[in-house]
Amino acid sequence: MVGQRKTCWLELENVTLRRQGRAILQDIRFRLDDTGIVIVMGPNGAGKTTLLRAIHGLERIRSGTIRWCDDDHADSLRQAFVFQSPVLMRRSVVDCIAYPLRLDGVARGPARKAAQAAAHEVGLTVDLEKPVRVLSGGEKQKMALARALIRAPKVLFLDEPCANLDGRATKEIEETLCRVRDTGTRIIMSTHDIGQARRLAGTVLFLHDGRLVEHAEGTAFFTAPKTREAQTYLTGGLLL
Numbered sequence: 001m002v003g004q005r006k007t008c009w010l011e012l013e014n015v016t017l018r019r020q021g022r023a024i025l026q027d028i029r030f031r032l033d034d035t036g037i038v039i040v041m042g043p044n045g046a047g048k049t050t051l052l053r054a055i056h057g058l059e060r061i062r063s064g065t066i067r068w069c070d071d072d073h074a075d076s077l078r079q080a081f082v083f084q085s086p087v088l089m090r091r092s093v094v095d096c097i098a099y100p101l102r103l104d105g106v107a108r109g110p111a112r113k114a115a116q117a118a119a120h121e122v123g124l125t126v127d128l129e130k131p132v133r134v135l136s137g138g139e140k141q142k143m144a145l146a147r148a149l150i151r152a153p154k155v156l157f158l159d160e161p162c163a164n165l166d167g168r169a170t171k172e173i174e175e176t177l178c179r180v181r182d183t184g185t186r187i188i189m190s191t192h193d194i195g196q197a198r199r200l201a202g203t204v205l206f207l208h209d210g211r212l213v214e215h216a217e218g219t220a221f222f223t224a225p226k227t228r229e230a231q232t233y234l235t236g237g238l239l240l
């Protein structure tokens, strides 16, 4: 038990979040003590985005606790969030990626150099002086990922980062995420893509109707889901 506690990096206890009188998240509790990618799955409206936003501190919870339990607490608060629709600025791609460093007070030259390296890391091969708004959907997601990675976050949240992307762009983003995971960054990510979840998941959090229905190690979840809801979801059934 004592050994387990040492490896826990995030713990939620009875987290409940209400909006307009409705419980969007109900009594969510789990401990994460795995270094693999954490995949948040579940049907539309299950609460995946809300859970990610709540853990990141963008949503106020009504009750319960969210506790980062790393020894170095400041380290676990070095976080970045890649939204489903990337936030775009009226800037060039390179300046957009460099923006978080500029906010940190890094001079323009070194920040742009770091941005070029981050673009390279995520496989963004476009002319980086282009305005960011002309990028394709896949390129925008890579730009958002490069911007999120530029400050070397300890925890990286991604909300459906590959929605609407083709196989090639998805593969490149997945490869980047695996490299980032291997450097020790914790990744919590939502996806509807069961194939992607299967490829990436170290741990699965399966939500339905704002409740955590199943929390399992990735392979176990896909080979032998324990709950009726997860079984239905994974076999393409409709969860009503």
Ligand SMILES: Nc1ncnc2c1ncn2[C@@H]1O[C@H](COP(=O)(O)OP(=O)(O)OP(=O)(O)O)[C@@H](O)[C@H]1O
Residues within 6 Å of the ligand: 019, 020, 024, 042, 043, 044, 045, 046, 047, 048, 049, 050, 051
């Ligand atoms: N600010 C809000 N006010 C009222 N209801 C909200 C608010 N934000 C989210 N909801 C509701 O909470 C529920 C969960 O939303 P959330 O976006 O977290 O689900 P999701 O699992 O990410 O869905 P999807 O797969 O469709 O993106 C939905 O029914 C949504 O309408």
